[in-house]
Amino acid sequence: MSDCDGNFMDDFSPLTSPRIRDALAMLDQNDNGLNSISETFPQTNISPDPQSEQRSGGLRDRMAAKLGFDIPPLEIGRVSPSANLFSNPILVSSPILVISPGFSLSPFLQSPNMLSNSSSQVNYPSVSTPDAPPETVESSGDAHATMIISNNNLPHQPIEVDLPPQGGSDDIPTENSVYITSHESNADPIDAPLVPSFDSEVVSEADVMNPISLESGSKDNDKDREYNQEEDKVEDHNVVVEPPSRKRKSQVNTEENMVSNIIGVTRPKNKTQSVITQVESVEDHPDDGFRWRKYGQKVVTGNANPRSYYRCTYTGCEVKKLVEKSVDNVKLVVATYDGIHEHVPPPERISKSSTKNQSTWVRDGLSMLPSLPVNRNHGVMNRNDEPKIDLVIPDGAEGIQGDKGVTVFKEIRERLFRNWYQPLDGET
DNA sequence: CGAATTTGACCGGCGC
């Protein structure tokens, strides 16, 4: 917990790449700071990607049916030569995705394609923005991403987003996609304060790699922490706060705080934010810079590839991670991070990663963006929840250079951690 | 020998 108190930002690595900005810019042509997508693209109904028609009958279709919207096909092929986010170098370009609370992640795991690159334009039917074409968001590059926007009040909105031509450096690891669910409205009365209130944020894949220090209500769960004992061997990578593990009858009953998500999985009643990353890798469990302990494995319907369950081994950290290979492409490893790491990666780990694995969060700034401020009470989506993107970091977002060479987007930081971040040197 | 993984059982939610 101590890690969370104030200085976590100093632990972020430099946010050097403009890539995220470009990507974000694609989503929001408004040059006036942060904008709510729900405001910018009210009631949008994205037209199905023509390419998706070519994959009828696939998992994507199943998921589309399940989610209630069409899923654009995955376009894999853009590989960053030096991408080494994970120990496995084969990574795909990564789009940026933010999903509001109430949107189940499970479907994405089963059909990661919907997260991947797609066509070159974003069509936003009914979109009306001062600075952006009503129905189209063009990109400055050739990389694309498909966005699934969830909103409790809007229809599911798959949005394709073009990514800039690797605006960042080549060594920026690129995940195929990142989903971030957030929420805010249903925060648990008890835990809500633990995480700054914020709407969905558009974050780069690197964000997922952040060793972020966020409170996650662990105060109430200290007694539940038993699985981690290695503070100096952190290997975490992504964070999302998850409520205490579901207990059996004989165990502490916290069912009153639980609720089912879209596919019936027990989740915290007030939703939990999660981040889904998709990485092309030959390994079943690519190294993401954090240390995980596997606690289960299971084959789930819709994917012959088993899903593995991991927990962060860091003491007190309750971040969980689900990893499975895409049913459509075994090279794609889809990982869902549930919870927020309340600690920073240990020095040795950072060193190791930067020298051996070249984990991005160590080498480039993107990874050091504040990770998803996930409240254990956020993220769980209900079957009827609608997609929503509450916030898009506009092009030209102000980056802040910290005293440790850390650069973060001020907008993001303030939005995500406004309740407890400490101004960086030179900042007013 | 301690840590990590494996794996079958168990649990609870959801749909029928």
Place this chain on the structure above:
DNA sequence: GCGCCGGTCAAATTCG
């Protein structure tokens, strides 16, 4: 009410 399903537990096993 029952069966299915995803997630978790925990004893056994393997690994370093």
